[in-house]
Every structure is written in C-alpha cells, then in structure tokens.
Amino acid sequence: MDEVKELSINARKRIREFVETIDALREKAREVNAFEIVQEVVNTFRLLEIYQGSRLPEDQARVENIQELLNSILTFTRNNPPEEATLTHYLEEISLVTDIDRWDPSQATVTLMTLHSAKGLEFPVVIITGLEDGLFPLARSVNRDEDLEEERRLFYVGMTRAKESLYLLWAQERQRFGNQQWGGGYFYNAPSRFLREIPEHLTKEEPVKIQPDLEYIYDDQEDEKGEFRIGDWVVHDKFGKGQVLAVENSPTGTKVKVFFETKGLKTLVTEYANLRPWREG
Secondary structure, eight states: OTTOTTSOHHHHHHHHHHHHHHHHHHHHTTTSOHHHHHHHHHHHTTHHHHHHTOOOHHHHHHHHHHHHHHHHHHHHHHTSOGGGOSHHHHHHHHTTSOOGGGOOTTSOOOOOOOTTTTTTOOEEEEEEOOOBTBBTTBGGGTTOHHHHHHHHHHHHHHHTTEEEEEEEOOOSEEEOOOOTTTOSSEEEOOBOHHHHTSOGGGOOOOOOOOSOOOGGGGTTOSOTTSOOOTTOEEEETTTEEEEEEEEEEETTEEEEEEEETTTEEEEEEHHHHOOEEOOOO
C-alpha cells in the first residue's frame, strides 16, 4: 500500500487503520461469541448511529434490518452452548437456509423465503410468522397510508400462496434489540392489524405456549406509584380501551406505550394522560 503513489498520505493512513481494525476484529472473533463480535462490528463502524441519523426511508429500513440481524444472532447465542455459539457456527447454520433460487418444487421440503420472494409461487401449506404491529406492518409504515396499504397488499400475496392450509403466527412476547426508546429485552406485542381485518368465521385461533412464563422480565416494569405494568388494560378519555406494551421511568416522568383498540399505538406520559385501570363491567 505504501508503494501506491497515487494515494495521498492521508488516504494510505486511513486504509491502514481500516485493515488494522479488520484484523483486530478477526482476532477477537476467535475469543468471543457471535453476538459480541457482531455487536462490536456494528459499534466500531457506527452503523446504527449513521442510519438512525438519516431521514431516508431506505436508511430506516437498514436500521430495522441490522436490529433484526442482531436479534437473530442473540437468539442463536443464547440457544447454543458457548463452544458452539461462535460466528463461524452461526454462519454455517444460516447457510443451510434454503435459497429460493435453488428451490425445487418437486422436493417435499420446507422452504424459507420472504413474502416478496413468494410472489407467483404456490404451496400446499403456508406459514407466515411475525404478524405483530410494529413488525408487520412495520412501525414506520403505520402513519403513512400508502406504506400501510403496500404492506397490506404484501400480506394478501402471502396468504394467497396457500392452496390447502394457511397458518398465521404472532408472538405475544418477542425479544427486541436496539430499541433506544424502550430499552432491550422482551416486548409484549399486539397482533397485527391485518389479522384483525380477517373475518372471524374464516379463522380458528389456537394459542401455543413454547416456553415457561418469564415473570422476572417484568419485575422492574412498574412505575414508581405501582400503577401500570406491561400487559395491563387501561382506559383513556379520548383513546378508549388499550393495553400497556411498555413502561419507561425517566427524569421527566413515567412514559407508557399503549395499543388502543380503536386508535392504535400511542405514547403517553402517565402524569398527564389520566389513564385509569380498565375493569370489566
């Protein structure tokens, strides 16, 4: 690199620093788990910081993609013993995911793909996951009619890929990484509004519990007055009945994130919102 005369001294210095950073990260990857090294890469190159400072829709999509990648790696790390929770093992695992370009319809196999990739295809059984408000539709699409309608069309595309059986899944609790407003950890989710738009007589609901109750997650989620917890049902004079999805204590007051049945998602300061516990009857 020093012999490339076309490069300025400053350019050569920056390239050298970049190479040294990559070497250091490569060495660290041998010592830590997959999540730690990928988080280190994201922080070192300020990827979230750069994209979060942009107003471009495509950059907001990049933020969501990075956060979902970190979610995936964190789940992988926690579900595997330390000796197998490495970046190498993670890459080997995701490489086993079926590539739609290599999909063979004559083979009786499970095929993982995005809804966009599924356009024009049909399957006897279709399973669509992640049907929660904030994920599908994405939170950034909720306040833009054209974006919301585009996601609704995409949902329709997914449903109509099924020839015999269609399974629509949503998680009441999902781990979210990188949400600066509400912190990390597990979130209580409201089912996608798209699910609520399907006539009830066409569906059959079957709750499935896949792990023990994680009661410890909510131990510190009450506000100082002990008024609200994640999952509580509340009533607001203007917005009506809703369910608390998140609680945040801050120097400026306690904030709650509430999904109202008729008004959708709202963020309120409890000291001024006049929220009251909802009681049936």
